[in-house]
Amino acid sequence: MIDEIDKKILDELSKNSRLTMKKLGEKVHLTAPATASRVVKLIDNGIIKGCSIEVNQVKLGFSIHAFLNIYIEKIHxxxxxxxxxxxxxxxxxxxxxxxxxxxxLECKFPSNEVLDQFLNDLNKHANYKVSIVIGK
Structure with a gap:
């Protein structure tokens, strides 16, 4: 299915999906065309489903990062x-x-007041336990 080089490619792309094929090839000791061919194969085989970015939510004004365990007693x-x-x-x-x-539920909030309002609205539909992220 996949070999050690493919695993290295996946590891490098998971760290930085914006690597050029040349840079990626250097990291896995292949030429850019050989690397590109392997990446295309990984995409075609559904191993790579897509590329994404990581957004700095704090810089967008969302300083609260929370995980909520949601409990719903009803079957609906x-x-x-x-x-x-x-x-x-x-x-x-x-x-x-x-x-x-x-x-x-993973959420982001700009303030405790907005979080509190969200929780009040959520409580109309489900019970919850909140965990606030304090560091990564």
Missing amino acids: HQPYLAFIETQDNYVINNYKVSGDGCYL
């Missing part, structure tokens, strides 16, 4: 899911999980 989750769809300014990811809770 649609009211919660509909609410979450309206909160795209704050919701980063909404993972359906097993274990503790029904969902793990």
